[in-house]
Amino acid sequence: MSNEINEGKDELGHKIGEEWESVVESESDRLENMEEIVKDNIDDRNRFKPFNWLIRIKESFNRLLDNLTSMQQYAITGGAVAAIVIGLTLGWFISPSKEGSQGNAVIFKVAASNAQEVDLAGDFSAYKPINMKDENGDGVWKVRVPLKEGKYEYYYLIDGKKVAKNYPLADEVVRDWKNRKNGIRFIGEENKNKQDDSTNHGKSA
Amino acid sequence: MRKEKLGRSDEKELLYKSLRGEKEAWGEIVKRYKEAVYGVNLSILKDEAEAEDATQRTFIKAWDNLEKYDMDRKFSTWLFTVGSNISKNIVRKQNRWSFIEKMSLISGNDDPQEEIEKEKRRKGIRKALFDLEPKYRAPLIMRFWGELSYDEISEILDVPQGTIKTRLHRGKKKLKSVYQEVGLNE
Numbered sequence: 001m002s003n004e005i006n007e008g009k010d011e012l013g014h015k016i017g018e019e020w021e022s023v024v025e026s027e028s029d030r031l032e033n034m035e036e037i038v039k040d041n042i043d044d045r046n047r048f049k050p051f052n053w054l055i056r057i058k059e060s061f062n063r064l065l066d067n068l069t070s071m072q073q074y075a076i077t078g079g080a081v082a083a084i085v086i087g088l089t090l091g092w093f094i095s096p097s098k099e100g101s102q103g104n105a106v107i108f109k110v111a112a113s114n115a116q117e118v119d120l121a122g123d124f125s126a127y128k129p130i131n132m133k134d135e136n137g138d139g140v141w142k143v144r145v146p147l148k149e150g151k152y153e154y155y156y157l158i159d160g161k162k163v164a165k166n167y168p169l170a171d172e173v174v175r176d177w178k179n180r181k182n183g184i185r186f187i188g189e190e191n192k193n194k195q196d197d198s199t200n201h202g203k204s205a
Numbered sequence: 206m207r208k209e210k211l212g213r214s215d216e217k218e219l220l221y222k223s224l225r226g227e228k229e230a231w232g233e234i235v236k237r238y239k240e241a242v243y244g245v246n247l248s249i250l251k252d253e254a255e256a257e258d259a260t261q262r263t264f265i266k267a268w269d270n271l272e273k274y275d276m277d278r279k280f281s282t283w284l285f286t287v288g289s290n291i292s293k294n295i296v297r298k299q300n301r302w303s304f305i306e307k308m309s310l311i312s313g314n315d316d317p318q319e320e321i322e323k324e325k326r327r328k329g330i331r332k333a334l335f336d337l338e339p340k341y342r343a344p345l346i347m348r349f350w351g352e353l354s355y356d357e358i359s360e361i362l363d364v365p366q367g368t369i370k371t372r373l374h375r376g377k378k379k380l381k382s383v384y385q386e387v388g389l390n391e
Contacts, residue, residue, distance in 0.1 A: 012377055013349040019330050020350035024244045030257040031243055035235040038264045039228045166258040168265060173258065174298060 037111075040140070041168055105144040106187060108132070109169065110156045113139030120145070122154030129157055149188030155181070216280060224271055235264050241281065241351065242288045245361070248346035249292035249339050259295060263288035285351075285361045289343075296339065333384040341376030344369050 064076070108120050110132070118141040119129035125145075132141040153174065155162055167173050167183030174182050216237075222230035242263050247256035267274075267287045274283050334342060343362060347353045359366040 012381065015330050016334065016345055016349040016380070017352075019334060020244060020248070020346050023247070023331060024240050027243070027247075027253050027257075028240075030253065031239045031260070034239045034261060034264075035232040037261060038235045038268070039232045041261075041265055042228055042231065042268045166254070166261065168258070168261040170262070173295065 037168060041109075104147060104187060106147045106185065107142060107144050107169075108154065109140055109142040110158075111140050112156075112158045115139075115141070115158045117159055119157040119160075120154060121157060122152055124152050124154070132156075147185075147187045150186075152185050152187065153182050154185070155183065217276065220271070220274075220276065220280065223268065231264075231268055238281070238284060239264075242284060244350060245285050245343075245347060246288050246292045248343040248350075249289060250295060251335055251339065251342075255295060256292075259288060259291045262291050266291065279357070282353075282357050282360055285347075285353075285357075286363075289361050289363075330380075330384060333380050336383055337376060337380060341372055341379055344372045345376045345380070348373055 110118060110120075112118050115134075118132040118134070120132055120143050121127045121129050124147055130143055130145065132143040134141045155176075157163075162180060167181065169185070170183030171186045172184035174184055176182050216234075219230045219233055223234065239260060243256055243260045246259040246263065247253065250256045250259060263284065267284055270287070274280070334345075337345070344358050347358045347361065348355075353361070355366050355369050358364075359369050362369070364372075
């Protein structure tokens with residue numbers, strides 16, 4: 001591969017390489033602490049990954065069934081199914097209103113170290129500001145918003161002003177009518193998968 | 206690109222740990238690859254803040270989809286592909302916006318003053334590189350800064366190898382002419 005790379009790497013090629021190295025170096029401040037920001041974000045995402053608990057229950061259930069006779073397996077499976085049916089039926093009647101469903105608690109966060117007040121606004125709040133909190137005093141403001149499955153557009157207000165911000169947790173970034181950035185979040189597996197087709201690259205058939 | 210950071214022998218171990226959900230291991234991957242991913246994203250996007258945003262999203266998306274990565278393939282190629290798809294999506298959306306911008310008085314940037322300052326700082330070959338169209342700039346950067354093979358560039362940009370060779374050839378020609386035209390030979 002190195003021969004192929006050197007092929008065509010004349011003086012101009014060297015200049016391009018050196019210049020781009022210095023472009024990236026001159027922007028190193030932007031990349032400082034990126035690993036911490038990424039770790040922080042993936043941590044929160046994992047905690048709210050839907051259905052993780054269901055997979056764990058299924059695994060434990062399978063392990064339990066492996067150690068039992070077929071009669072015991074039928075008894076346990078039947079019992080579990082009956083419990084689920086009864087639970088769902090009771091839940092259906094006890095639930096005060098289907099409209100009151102809270103959805104997933106989705107975290108929104110933004111870094112604003114010198115801010116006095118930070119708010120989140122989005123189509124889920126009819127663009128009314130939702131107050132965010134910097135509980136640790138580390139300049140990262142957070143709020144959890146219960147959201148049902150769907151696509152949501154949002155932005156941050158820092159000290160009352162909508163500012164140009166990055167949206168590391170966003171699945172997409174779009175522009176508003178004034179060409180300022182807004183984040184887009186897709187909530188729910190079905191909606192999220194629409195975004196993930198670009199990452200299948202490199203997988204063997 | 207500082208290649209000594211990339212593709213170290215313990216990389217697979219870090220990736221396996223990441224697959225098990227160990228975020229410290231993923232943090233180490235981010236540390237090693239952040240400059241490389243940023244450089245590739247910037248070559249497509251041209252804008253430093255957009256490239257920073259795209260780089261963060263690249264690592265978050267790659268973590269979310271790590272189980273789709275085939276461990277027998279080169280990790281950097283897969284990671285750059287995730288990044289370049291994110292960047293290309295941003296460019297596609299910007300192009301949609303550029304029509305509206307032309308039709309109105311809306312400024313194209315969040316901070317026009319900052320854009321003017323940024324333009325002033327770009328001189329010589331750097332200016333010529335930033336003035337090139339992304340379809341020429343990205344392969345040139347990947348080839349001569351990233352030292353990637355034609356095959357890898359073709360995979361990352363999802364463009365046939367023959368087209369990559371043509372774009373590299375034409376890109377160098379265009380770069381030379383822009384460079385000479387503005388009389389900024391060093």
